[in-house]
Amino acid sequence: MNYRKIAAGGAVLALAGLMLTGTPAHAKAPAAACAGSNQVKETLPNGTTWQLCWRMQPQAGLVLEKVAVSYKRYPQQLLVLDSIRLAQLNVPYDSGETEYNDITDYGFGGGFLETLTGDDCKGGSARTGSDGAATPRRRKILCVSAEPSGLAYRSHDWDAQGREKVYNKLGHDLVLRSISKVGWYEYVTEYRLHDDGQISARLGATGDLSPGDYVNSSRGWPIGKNARDYASMHYHSAFWRVDFNIDGKNKDKVEQYDTKPDGRGPATAKLKTTKTDIAKEGSFNRANRRWWRVVSDTSKNTDGHKRSYELSVGADDKYEGHPETTPDVTFTQSHACEKYASGNADPQCATKKTIIDFAKDKETLKDPVMWVRVGFHHVPRDEDQSPMPLHWQGFDLTPRDATNMNPLTPDGRTSQNGQPR
Template sequence: MTNRKIAGTLALLTAAALGASVPSAARAAAPAPCSGSSTVKETLPNGTTWQLCWRIHDKAGLVLTQVYVSTKRNPQPVQVLDSIRLAQLHVPYDTGDMEFDDLTDIGMGGYALETLDGDDCKGGSARLGSDGSAEPAQRKVLCVSAEPAGLAYRAREESWGENGPEAGTLYSRQGHDLVLRTISKLSWYEYVTEFRLRDDGQISARLGATGDLAPGSEADAARGWPIGKGDAFKATMHYHNAFWRVDFNIAGKGGEKVQQYDTALDGRGEMAAKLKTTRTDIATEGTFTKVDQRWWRLASQASKNTDGHQRSYELVTGGNDRYQGHPETKPDVTFTEKNACEKYASGNASDPECPPNSRTVLDFVKDKQKLTDPVMWVRVGFHHVPRDEDQSPMPMHWQGFDLVPRDFTAMNPLTPDGRIGQNGNPEPAPEPEPSGVQPSNPQPSQG
């Protein structure tokens, strides 16, 4: 047994504080109970229900655990996540004279956690909770709301009439998100930790930044942007390198398999280039970088949808600035074997029962353990080049990623009644056209 495994066993009791859990073999299949104040169970207008537990940790801030989803067509709750939370916020300044690990240096909970007031939770419900400090106080710290998410889908059926194609039934529906957010004030910046749980099963993790630019941070033209009158004062450019720790537990089974997919040119077809997508199973710990046409998913080895396909979730990343100043901020995603000692992506605190050299995600993967219960660490960077409009208060800017269900259900969980028979079936053959009637402006199929 490796030292890390021994340390992980000894530190198991500390894991709950950060949303870690016992090994998958001991996990329950039903939603784990948590007290009424730390439970969120909300049904969105389209019939999707999300159920989860939440807590505030003094360093990590908002932690979601035991996340389950059920839908109108799939009413049995199915677990998605064991836990999800921030794992670090690294803020280095371009001048090289300032650098912070905000989670481990200050923390998103405790005195930094703001009591919700004003428009902080307009239209939602402000929940009481502990702020995670050494002497915890019950305050309104969590905002829970159901928010419109825009058009969820649109499809209009067509049929043929005497005069050509005719518009048929229109299927159109607005989507909704269950939104959970907290606000933490760290010096001049104010950070919004937000999780958006969509009615189609998608989970979005986001970090918003607002507040004010730090005063007195002057820089030259290559490292600062002029704000105020003329060029007398330049606000320093800097990075926000946010890390998240994501622990899946699909259908309460655990033991997901990590898979990477890459698509590349594969010759020429009759009309266009041929493309080939290949899968690589990631069996051991490692760090990985996003390139064009590359993505990852975590697939259950023990749970399938009603079509017989492995349930899984896909990682979808958006805008992402890679910070080159530290090796641990270069990988976009890191997969590690679960270990209770591995809490933060950088500045990982050493305690007596944990190896003293496990400081960053790069240390976590050095021994290349086999992945039997993987944890995913996602880094999303934002290079903040200040602008006049950042004062004051600073408009919110966001960074984050999406977890998108892939084969989690056999069909779109919002499928309307009129389309329920379309599961895997080709479009029905068109009816014979009346004599002499031709399609107007026929177009080739685009899939």
């Protein structure tokens, strides 16, 4: 594999042409959990403020910690995550001849972490920090930007006097990203913090197809002139480690919901949704109309509903080659030595190499950690050269009852809480 390092540069201050102002004066923000240079605290145009700490870890790369949000309408800051980071990237090739675990074998930090340059952070702020190497260097390694996310909501309504009114609003995301080069691939670790409280974790892949991984036609796709060179098909199975701490209470639990047919009503089929408490460690797979949430057992919104965040996974290709790449999500009790979804090498967890091992104990979940796997089977195409267009895989953490209404609700709609009477 070909690795390289790039020297650090100076900082950029503008953020995507949008003014980020910091926490509003009326927000009750706790004391900072990290030094100023490792803190991000920005207010988006709609009044949503995100505050967090960031650092670069040698294997995992970009780590976000103490992630909290507040809103113009709900100024009390809400802690959501203790931490979120990548926990493995398994890359097996369809030929069966090559396989990499890019996080634990190489790493996204240190010498594999790229210095931001050119258009890497155009319109954003390139933050300088320690690259996490054994002999750390301070470089421009984190891009922070505010980016329009499209239409946030729209409602065509009439007021009490019968006057027509259209409510619509453009949304924005606070985006944090870093770039790591492992072999021929260049990976973009990205977290998008939406102004409605949603958190999107994404891994983008670009760079180049590996020139050493061309195979016969049954396991590759023809790239180049005629049917001569076949770039190998391969997998990217990415894992994230998500440690919740909703409202800072350390009283979270896990619930699974399933919706199944339940007879027939006068107009159509009836569906029934049931809840299953996941009280002990385990691995789980998706099914039609199945979803999970991490819910606070003590913190409630002003409607009296328990605050939670729901896991939403989009496109996914499951790799059946390893037991740990088969589950969609695994929940384990928090242990400091359980760091990586596979290849876990902490001597204090000598017998726990993978998430399957972590969950075998069936410990009671008092402080649950969520391990999310999202796979992508890459079938190369002519357009992948060169450089390869970015392709993405990831998941969303969507607030469920964290606030009593949409935190972006306009003034004219604040009375619409519950069924109109």
